[in-house]
Amino acid sequence: MTDVGKKGLRNVALVGQSGAGKTSLGESMLYKAKVTTRKGDVAKGTSVLDHNPEEIERKISIYLSIAYLGWNGKLINLIDTPGYVDFWGETLSGIRATDNVIFVLDATTPIAYSTEEAWEVVQKYKLPSIIFVNKIATEHANFDQILEQAKELFGNKVAPIYYPDGVGKEFRGLKSALVEDSPYYEQLMESVAESTDELTEKYLTEGTLSHEDIRKGLREGIKAGTIIPMLVGEALQDVGTEELLNFIAEYLPAPDELHSDDGLYAFVFKSRYDPKFGMLRYVRVFSGTLEAGSEVFNLTQKQPEKINQIYLVQGKERKEVDQLTHGGIGALVKLKVTKTGDTLASDSSKEPLPAIEYPTPYAAIAIQPRTSQDEERISTGLGRLNEADPSFQTYYDVETRQRIIKGIGELHLNVILSELKRNFNVEVKTERPKIHYRETITKVVEVQGRYKKQTGGRGQYGDCWVRFEPLPRGQGFEFVDKIVGGRIPAKFIPAVEEGIKEQMQKGLLAGYPMTDMRAVLYDGSFHPVDSSDIAFKVAGGLALRNAKDKLGLVILEPILKVTVIVPEEYLGDVMGDINARRGKILGVEPAGKGKYQKINALIPEAEMYGFGSSLRAMTQGRASFTQEFAHYDVVPPQIQEKIVAEAQREHEEKGS
Ligand SMILES: Nc1nc2c(ncn2[C@@H]2O[C@H](COP(=O)(O)OP(=O)(O)OP(=O)(O)O)[C@@H](O)[C@H]2O)c(=O)[nH]1
Ligand SMILES: [Mg+2]
Numbered sequence: 001m002t003d004v005g006k007k008g009l010r011n012v013a014l015v016g017q018s019g020a021g022k023t024s025l026g027e028s029m030l031y032k033a034k035v036t037t038r039k040g041d042v043a044k045g046t047s048v049l050d051h052n053p054e055e056i057e058r059k060i061s062i063y064l065s066i067a068y069l070g071w072n073g074k075l076i077n078l079i080d081t082p083g084y085v086d087f088w089g090e091t092l093s094g095i096r097a098t099d100n101v102i103f104v105l106d107a108t109t110p111i112a113y114s115t116e117e118a119w120e121v122v123q124k125y126k127l128p129s130i131i132f133v134n135k136i137a138t139e140h141a142n143f144d145q146i147l148e149q150a151k152e153l154f155g156n157k158v159a160p161i162y163y164p165d166g167v168g169k170e171f172r173g174l175k176s177a178l179v180e181d182s183p184y185y186e187q188l189m190e191s192v193a194e195s196t197d198e199l200t201e202k203y204l205t206e207g208t209l210s211h212e213d214i215r216k217g218l219r220e221g222i223k224a225g226t227i228i229p230m231l232v233g234e235a236l237q238d239v240g241t242e243e244l245l246n247f248i249a250e251y252l253p254a255p256d257e258l259h260s261d262d263g264l265y266a267f268v269f270k271s272r273y274d275p276k277f278g279m280l281r282y283v284r285v286f287s288g289t290l291e292a293g294s295e296v297f298n299l300t301q302k303q304p305e306k307i308n309q310i311y312l313v314q315g316k317e318r319k320e321v322d323q324l325t326h327g328g329i330g331a332l333v334k335l336k337v338t339k340t341g342d343t344l345a346s347d348s349s350k351e352p353l354p355a356i357e358y359p360t361p362y363a364a365i366a367i368q369p370r371t372s373q374d375e376e377r378i379s380t381g382l383g384r385l386n387e388a389d390p391s392f393q394t395y396y397d398v399e400t401r402q403r404i405i406k407g408i409g410e411l412h413l414n415v416i417l418s419e420l421k422r423n424f425n426v427e428v429k430t431e432r433p434k435i436h437y438r439e440t441i442t443k444v445v446e447v448q449g450r451y452k453k454q455t456g457g458r459g460q461y462g463d464c465w466v467r468f469e470p471l472p473r474g475q476g477f478e479f480v481d482k483i484v485g486g487r488i489p490a491k492f493i494p495a496v497e498e499g500i501k502e503q504m505q506k507g508l509l510a511g512y513p514m515t516d517m518r519a520v521l522y523d524g525s526f527h528p529v530d531s532s533d534i535a536f537k538v539a540g541g542l543a544l545r546n547a548k549d550k551l552g553l554v555i556l557e558p559i560l561k562v563t564v565i566v567p568e569e570y571l572g573d574v575m576g577d578i579n580a581r582r583g584k585i586l587g588v589e590p591a592g593k594g595k596y597q598k599i600n601a602l603i604p605e606a607e608m609y610g611f612g613s614s615l616r617a618m619t620q621g622r623a624s625f626t627q628e629f630a631h632y633d634v635v636p637p638q639i640q641e642k643i644v645a646e647a648q649r650e651h652e653e654k655g656s
Contacts (some may be wrong), residue, residue, distance in 0.1 A: 009327045010252050011077045011284075015091065015122070017112040018083030018621060019103040021134040023049045023061050024235040025244075026080045032241050033069035033076075039238075048315035049080040053422060054415055059544065062087050062415055063269060064094040064331060066282065066313045073262035074249040077329045085114050085624055086409035089358045089391025090270070093340070095121055096163070096356055097269040097284040097329060099259075099476060100252045101129040102244075103154075107141035107167065111149045112622045113565050119153060120463075128222045128253055130153075130229045132244060136164045136235040137171035147230065153227050157221075159191040161229045162243055174232060174240055175454045178214065195221030223253045232549055255286075255327025264288035264346040266324075267334060267353050268332075271340045271388045273423075279387065280331040281338055283324070286353075288346060290324045299352035300342040307344075308334045341391055358391040362627050363612050365413050366402035367428040372427045378403070379423030385416060392416055400434035409612045412476065435557060435606045438510040438632055438641060442552035443467045444520075449499075449543025451535050462535030464496050465523035466543040468551060471516045477504065478518040488524040488536070495533040496521055499540025508545065509553045510647035514558075515632075519544075554642045556632040558605040564615065566623040568595045569576050573618045575599065581607035582636075602630055 014022035023042050026049045031039040040047040049065040061082035068077050081094035095101065101122050105111060122129055132147050133153070143164050150158045163184060165172040177184035193203035195217045203209055209217065221227030231247060233240015265287035268410040272280045281288065290296070290307060298305045311318035313333045324330045338344065341355035369375045380393045382405070392407045407413040420429050422517045446467045454461040471478065488496070497519070504514040524539075562583070566574045575585060583603035591598035603611075608627065615623050635643065 008074045008076055009077065009254055010248050010326075011079070011097070011255065011327060011329060012248060012252065013079040013081055013094045013101050014104055015081050015095065015101050015115075015118050016083055016104040017106070017115050018060060018108075020083060020106040021235045022104045023047055023065075023080050025102075025104055025233075025241070026065075026067065026078055027131060028076065028235045028241040029076075029245060030067055030069055032238060033071050034071045035067065040088075049078075051316040054418060058415075060084060060367055062090070063272065064090040065315060066198060067315055067327075069310060071245045072249040076245070076248055079329070083114065083132040084409075084411060084621075085117075087391075088114075088117075088405070089389065089407055090355070091118065092121065092358065093269045093355050094133045095125065095127070095154045096267065097282070097288065098127065099255055099327070101127050101214060103129060104250075105131060105133050105146055105150060107133050107135045107143060107146050108138050109323070110567070110622070111146070113152055113592060113596055113624050117151055117624070123225075125610045126225060128225060128258075130222065130231065130247070130252070131158065132240070133230060133232040134235050134338075136167055136232050137169075137237060137239060139168050141171070143167050143232065143315075150230065157191055157194075157226055158228045158230055159188045159200060160232070161188075161247065162232050162240065165233055165449045171234070171239075180213065184560075188654075191222055191227045193215035195224060195226050202205045209601050210266035219251050220254075222251055223257060236498055246323060255499050259286050261287050261326045263350075264344065265350065265353075266290050266296075266344045268338055268340055268342045268344070268412055270355070270608045272331075273384055273388050277318075279335075280311075280313075281334060281335050281340075282331050283344070284323045284330070285326060285328045287326060289326065290328070290330075292322050296344045296346060297348040297399060298338050298342050299345050299348070299350055300355070301337045301339075302348075303337045305335055305338050305344060314621035316482070334425045341388070356390075359408060360610075360626075360628075361392055361406040361408050361412075363408065363410050363413055364404055364406045364418075364525060366397075366431045367417070368395040368403070368430060368431065368432045370427060374428070377380040377424050377426045378420065378428060381420045381426060382416075385419055385423075389416075396435070402431070404433055409616075410610065411613075432607075434546060437510070438516075438556040439514045439553055440509045440511050440516045440556055440634075441468055441470050441514070442554055443542075443550060445547040445550045447543050447550075449541070449546060449548040451538040451542055453535075454530070455612065459527070459530035460532060460535040460538075461530035462492070462532070462537070462539035463525045464521055464536065464539045464543055465520060466496075466540070466547075467520040468498070468544070469520065469549055470519050470520045471517055473556075475516050477501065477515060478517060480520040482520055482522040483524065488521070488526055489531070492526065492531060492536040493521065495536035496524075496540035496543075499542075500536035500544050502537070503541040503544045508551070510555060512555065512647075532599060554634045555643050557635045557639075559602050560605050560608060560627045560628045562599075562601050562603045562608070562625055562627045564599040564601070564623060564625040564639040565591050565596050565614075566599065566619055568597055570619040570623065571599070574615065574623065577611075577614055578603060581611070583607070603627075604633075604635075605629075 027040040065080045079094045081091040160177045199217045248412045266285045268281045270282040292310045294307045343352035394405045450463040583601045586600040
């Protein structure tokens, strides 16, 4: 079954919003193709595709999963991707490895914005796509509505191939649209007519197309992306699964129809840690043949690599094979230099494929080890998890002295911590990441800093007059030397600046670095013997400290520019939540092809904690957001009080 040659291979990825039934559809396909004797079930934790303990526990896909099956003499490679936006990195990897995409839509709920985002990526790679409308026999299913929404999103090239005879409880069976009396026949013919010039011509002159023409046109149109066929079914009851498998085998393009075949060119699209095999590297062969035991070249790392065993992957199981031919998808083990996103080739002069562009992770959490022994396990654990999942980041924040993990969403973070516990046996304490507050001044103050010490031996003397002035946001620090007539010798002036900067670093109010201010050194005095760099440095710091009560000190907080895409009906709730987070709404405009609104807002970083979860809860997972640093702004007085009190408390704790 696995040796069908490249003509008999079809690669498909299941893509679409969470809960649409992608994994269930995959299980139904594996069952129909007799890969499984009992159908895997997500809800019962028996899924072949959702096999990771985290997935079984949470009943959702977290990682992309691959499987293969034989159908009508064809080998179909199946890539199941997660729909939760938190695991978008995996979805992107799956899209990179496939030739064809099956968008799984849910007939009982509107299309989510995440499906629009996936469609954008799929268009970028020009992948032939089809739609499977799932849950057609489930209560509240609405075929007409989902067809209309699909056309809004994917365009008029959406053409039903099957349609339901009744929906929900009334569902009686599937009907083919490929017959003259179907309500979709005319439209199908029109869509097909656009796939080649020859068919357009024929349709225009004859006013109709033969079944044979439609078949041919469908194949061509799918490959060219001018038609997106829509199939329909109920995965849980295996309704529509055989029709889908037949359709894939007959109409979707084989790898060699999409990619030329000249010499090895393969892409590592995912890594997965297996306790027995170590790091498994999932590879897609875009050209040539990958052979076990061969030497290849890693174009990304610019180093040779030895291929050891090669496996086909069936969920968590593997089967050893000698080679992967053109279009093949499998797993490699014990690779020395190769990582996710690398390109392997026989010819070292080729260009590597671009790496996978993961989204910027926004959700952050700080973790503390419970014991000192845990510290090492945490860093090895996170390192290994990060290798398998490059979509999260982890680093030590020197300013706040916290180890930070940044993930795509809070669910992503929960999974990472839970994996850490499960695989590396470490439980960590979590806390909110501390905010990088800044301090600044609001008033102009002229002040003296004078340092004088005369106790036996050589004394110390430094004396400066400094004018501190506020600067606009984002200007940082400016030092101006206005000394005339050598009142302070030039060689000591950098020391004054140094002293001011050191004190600024320590802050005056709550221990946060100071910024957006100018220090003008305009007068001072010195002693021919006792003056030194160190004395002037102390004097500089003293000047700033002496001005403390007159400077009108305030605390600045980082403000984020946040863009939220939300279905119209939730707009009010989301705007309310943003207001409650001290957010400022800059504007609201229509977005996407569906009924979405885009909110542009400024929200203090300190208030963003938990925003992702709250957004998901408010909108049933149908909203998404991005954020980026915008600027620093003054915190309101009552918040400043809190920050100062908190800093004092921490200071006392440390001191005692
Ligand atoms: N009624 C009904 N429920 C279904 C059908 N297909 C899937 N489900 C249920 O919907 C839920 C989600 O199904 P999954 O197959 O896990 O959905 P998914 O698209 O893989 O979701 P993610 O992995 O989170 O992206 C499960 O409880 C399934 O049992 C269907 O055809 N009818
Ligand atoms: Mg799934």
